[in-house]
Amino acid sequence: MNLADMLSYADIHDLSRIAITYNCECNGHSKNELIQSILSTVSRREVFERQVVELSIEDVRFLNSLIFDKRGSFSLEELIARAQQSRFVKEDNDDWNPRELIARFKRRGWLFNGYSQNTRYLFQVPADLKRRFDDALGKQFQQQLETIGEPSVYRDEQKLILDDIRHFLHFVGQQEILLTAENYMYKRYLQQVLDRLSVKEEPVGRTAWRFGYGRMCKEYPNRFSFIYDYCYFHELITESNQALTLSPKGAEWLASGAQEDLLQVYRFWLRLYKGAIPNLQSLAYWMEKLTKQWVTVASLKTALIPLVRPFYYDSPESILEQRIVHMMMHLGLLRLGQHDEKGAVVQMTRLGSSIVQGIYVAEDDLIVLPFDNRL
CATH class of the missing domain: 1.10.10 (Arc Repressor Mutant, subunit A)
Structure with a gap:
């Protein structure tokens, strides 16, 4: 369902909280006025994009995990787990509460409880907002990229694998x-x-x-x-x-x-590496979206490193460069080049775009590896 549909099923107390978040000026006792005012405000691009820009990095990671999941609904336990995973560094005496993150998303009108008997304890993201989140985050990442002309030398392994x-x-x-x-x-x-x-x-x-x-x-x-x-x-x-x-x-x-x-080799890579890189599929999506032109690897790291969780001794930088960029090159999805002045540069191939866009692997579809036996 889209935002308008979910607002129509929400109770007036939830609508009032959303209206306060967006500083809507309307009759707070009229459900219809609340809905119309919220829709009018949220539909304004500058308002929506400002909300996304002002998100904390934990909020961005949490949002990123939701918009790439094709399931229609999530339990509270699932949302809490995802919120906890969005916090990479836990500090001493940290009183950070994942439920507060979920509550903020509800106040923004980005998460709603289901309306039927079977879904009332589940949470849903409006389908039309998912598309707008995609565009807003993509624009934010694009602004951090440095595009470049074709390098004098590059590797394109095509289907050698x-x-x-x-x-x-x-x-x-x-x-x-x-x-x-x-x-x-x-x-x-x-x-x-x-x-x-x-x-x-x-x-x-x-x-x-x-x-x-x-x-x-x-x-x-x-x-x-x-x-x-x-x-x-x-x-x-x-x-x-x-x-x-x-x-x-x-x-x-x-x-x-x-x-x-x-296609199946790429699917297998997602399933094999997902245990170490849970959001690998969304990172591959952003790689495809952000590297249609040649971009420097350094600027790509600036944009995407905040989304990459360390894996034991493997740093986010190493994961992005060695486990994602280089492996996508080996799969024939990326070209990796060397620019005389800007260093390493990367571009998605046409084949890579069609494959990344054509494959979806469910969240729980992964190959479980016995880490302890390989230490």
């Missing part, structure tokens, strides 16, 4: 590959397969930690770790008796000459 899925499966099918007790390939096999791939990666060096971005990210470089996990979770390979082999499904797929669908 699909070729490398096939190259990896060919490699597995051609020889016996022994695994360690933890089911990792021995280094000599790992180096052989890395040498076969279209995009070169170095083996992972000794680091303090690597976990949260796939089963094998501890020992394998990011792109190959993703390829390996894609094949594993799609049952194209089998780990058994400390050996890696093609599964019957993998052998059949390889013999058929088929190619994976990049």
Whole structure:
């Protein structure tokens, strides 16, 4: 439902609180006058955008989590959990209350209780306001970007990751590959397969930690770790008796000459990384919307870093650059270039735009990884 519909179902006390928020001048005892005054005020672009600009960063994160969820309603418990997740840094003696954030959204007319017997304890966001939030936040982010001309050199991997899925499966099918007790390939096999791939990666060096971005990210470089996990979770390979082999499904797929669908590879990336980056889907959306032209990575970080929650020792900067920008480049969704004066620059590809716009993964649709076993 849109704002007008939800206002018509709201009681006069809620309408009065919303009217006070927007300084509406009307008869507070007339429900019809309250509704008309609120609609008239909220419909003014400068009023609406000012409300969005004045939001705290916690409010922006909370709002961002709501407008990209296609479900029509949320329980109070869900809203409280999202409000708590919007606060990245908790200070000593912090008396911040997530219910106050929810109450502010209700006073602005951005959250309403359901009107039927089944939805009265649920909360809804007006559909037309979701679209306006999208535009207002997008405008706010755009103002922080630095656009640039095409760089002299850039990387565009297009669909190379699909070729490398096939190259990896060919490699597995051609020889016996022994695994360690933890089911990792021995280094000599790992180096052989890395040498076969279209995009070169170095083996992972000794680091303090690597976990949260796939089963094998501890020992394998990011792109190959993703390829390996894609094949594993799609049952194209089998780990058994400390050996890696093609599964019957993998052998059949390889013999058929088929190619994976990049849409499904992107969907898998969202599901695999979402445990570490809960709002990955919305960040990918903003990447698509903000990088239709070449923009500097530095300015993109300025706009989006506040939305990125740290993951253990992985900083927001590292997450945005390594886990999102670089992986979207590996998926063929982004071009990553180097400008002589401005440094790293990025642009969404046409293929990337169509894929990001064409896929939606539900909030609870993610691959659960046993972090503790990979520390």
